[in-house]
Amino acid sequence: MIGSILLALLVLLLIWFVVARMLAGPDLAAFDLPGSAAEARRQRFATGESLNAEHRQVLKLLGELSAQTRKLPLSQHLKFLRRFMDSLSEGHTLTARFVPVDAGGVKAEWVLAPGADSSRRTLYIHGGAWAMGSPLSHRVITNKFSELTGGAVLAIDYRLMPEHPRRAGIEDCRTAYRWILDNGPEGPQPVSALVVAGDSAGGNLTLSTVAWARDQQLRPANAVVALSPATDGTMSGKTLKSNLATDAMLGPLFAPLTRLPHSALLWLTFLLNRQRPCNPVLSPIHGDLAGLPPVLIQASEDEMLLDDAQRYQNKALAAGSPVTLQTWRHVVHVWHMFDPQLSEARQAFEQIGQFLQRCLPAPQHK
Template identity: 50%
Template sequence: MDIIWIVLAIVLLIVAATFFLFRIEDLSHLDDRDYPVRKSTPSEGHQQVLGQLRELREAAKDLKGKARLMALRQHMDTLSEGMELVSEFRHNEDPRGEWVIAPGVDTRRRVLYIHGGAWAAGSPRSHRTITDRFSRIANAAVFAVDYRLMPEYRFMDGVRDCQRAYSWLLDHGPEGRERASFVVVAGDSAGGSHTLSLLAWARDNGLRQADAAVALAPSTDLTLTAPSNRNNIPTDPLLGPVFGGLAKIPLPIIWWGTLAAFRVSPTNPVASPLRGSLANLPPTLIHASDTEMLLDNARRYAAKAQSEGSVVELHTWPGMVHVWHIFGDMLPEAEEAFEDIREFLADVEAGKSE
């Protein structure tokens, strides 16, 4: 009987600690806003992409732990191979990353690009399809930051690398010290979350704010409380097989696991920008697929930012794989997405000149 009371006391203590430590605000009211989805059907190229994803899962199914992570990193670094790239790729040691410079661009115009990969994979090399295209559509030099990854480094090490790269980019171009005339911060997935938290950090620390931001399928919230985090598991061919198992785990356990792995609470706005103030941010464009797990993360961020007075647009594609932009030449939808980004940046500049 004493053991039962001890166990019950421990359970109650854990429950109390969970709600005291995380104190997660219910953001379900943000799900009421309706965002239109483009009316189109996925192209034939999308089936080819899905086939590649199936081959990747098959090749990695017998790998565990570090071996599986290394295989993922190696695969991601091959994603841009064979694509038609026109830019010069120039390594930079401090801060670590690479310049991506399309022919004839104005290097006073700069894009900081923060790659995705669940904060544990990805690199400037893996995302060259995206950064090459960004340099062209933005008429800018792109700096793809090579931030430190988990688990070798802490989550906050990667955050600090992005912050440092942004501060440096304001006054340094590919040819040396030169003040930027136009600045964009962009990123995808995990890097999209870093992008959004970086905007708030720049605002709160009095730095020159970016002229615009672009987040491709950003995570925005590590609490995993958005409906699509579970509802879209069956329809997300990239994230579903990898993270779908989390649906079987109670959320409080996931929160504690996140705290242990990231050494940052999932409610911390640095890791979950949705949970912070979204006022006074630069014009931001978000892309998402209506079938991916992170759809409602994007919707909630857009709804909250708009309610706090920031200009945020959410454009949604039907049936696309998570961050379809990286598949470049294979998907006409990727070209449509980059044209949409180009038009957004042109509108931002037109608005500033009025």
Template identity: 45%
Template sequence: MFWLYLTLAALALLAAAVLATRLTFRLEDLSALDRQAHAVRQQAPSPELQRAHELVEQAHAVAKSRSGKAGLAALREHMDALSDDLVLHSARQLQKAPRGEWMIAPGTDTRRRVLYLHGGGWTAGSPRSHRAITDRLSRATRAAVFAVDYRLMPEHRFMDGVKDCREAYCWLLDNGPEGAAAADFMLVAGDSAGGSHTLALLAWLRDSGLRQADGAVAFSPSTDLTLTAPSNRGNIAADRLLGPMFGRLARLPRPLVWWGVLALFRVSPTDPQASPLRGRLAGLPPTLIQASADEMLVDNARRYAARAAAEGSPVTLQLWPGMVHVWQIFAPLLPEADEAFAEVAAFVAQLEAEQT
């Protein structure tokens, strides 16, 4: 009889957990978005990709060398050091409030501005770590690029970083590297976690009635923290950067992941601020998304592009075969990074042509 009572109690607890999960997250099934086909570039990866793989392996080794806070500190230091030997073509200018730095390519019109939101899983990365991107982005867009040093977890809440991104955008509307001056052109861009911040910011601007960005660029954005897209598990082995870091997490039962995200982020993984794919995507500006066909997040990008198109927002999705997650950060090492920034330049030129 004891075992019967124990079994019944366990079943009751399981049923309560299932009910609590359903009531808390109310997950919308987005699998229908996976039916839309998206073309992948027909080209073999360049030989230089091997060197990028070696750099990725170095980052993994650093992350594994220590645990806890010490490991995170070591990873942050390693990421920042990636830019130390770069030959920058842009002038660099620090900004105290909001905190961040400008990248200003020669010949830039500083009334043309880009807000850059760096990646790093919301726990690492900085304007310094992403100078390879912001330098090239300033040249590609002929704009002054401001990389905001938004607050990171776990020292701060996820929403603290979101607020920093919002405030930086509003500040950029009226301020440039030389001081107060209204912006003539505004672009928002970001990679990975910062790509998700980018897409969420567009929706917030629409809902807040503020001046919308003229366009947006997202490199390998996460878009959805529920980890329900097929590639989140299917591309673990192929993803040389995210697979070793998040592969085990992606294999966990998804309800455990959702509760974990809620505990760490203090927002639900279905909240559009954390998962912009799960918000309303109508009325957004033209957006360019670039992703690797072999990364864990590629279906997140595919789903976002498909849903945005269905709701009437123009999204261009470009997929490269065999690339690492956010390969644009390996400029000028990778020829594919050069190709990516050339596509960004063409996208911005198209935006301007449509505005005239």
């Protein structure tokens, strides 16, 4: 009897690990380059050798947020964090107008800086772990993109988990991509310049969407910008653990998950999303990265998702796609949210502006 139970347990364990291996997909370690080779490929930025007053102010804010969150019952965490994210744009001086719009059935808002050319458009996909965030939470960033491009930004309010399956948010991004090609703030109008951008989970959706657009043979974006993107749903990057202590934003939220065995993380992701974690729809790095538009990725050297950015660049370059990676020291995940108070945020937007100037056609003067 005991022997039969042990045999059954062994069989179950074997099935568990065999299936987990199938969920993981190909090993991405092949895209980890030695230090010198990695250094040669990325552009590094820093404002100093150590943390400064600006960094400490951001860390203080995030520390207070973590402390407040811990005081709440687990059932209230998501609601609290959603409110916090939506408050991030409060108190900022923003030059743009914000106009609600139905983007082919997807809730969204146009972000229009003064003089914005309605034919020059950016599709912006916000971050928030696919469960938080909104056009409101990211107005600091979308306002800046409208200024940098001289055009209109469509910030979409895609459907979030857990109220909706992750696939719903993916479909909303695809719908918005098709819609923005033919529609501007003033109604139907062809697009003259197109940018697709997003941060964190929105960076994941950005990279997934532009690969889908390529496969659908739709008009490609002139430029793609991914800020601290999550590219690997199998969570195989080493920096998920090695940067846990230095990631003041993601670390407190996801530390419990990092203590789970990797096979358990794969199963959990599969059960939450009803798709293999290595499916390119969820994990852009596991897809075909050939034939992509010019991509700029910016990431923090202190964040957990650093390997997601580095590995994506390495695989994309191997496939012949033009991907630039820029990294900053001493900053948090998606530090762009703290513009203009944070010097590195100002630097990052300057670099984005230069990238867009190289990639986009010159504005047409009216």
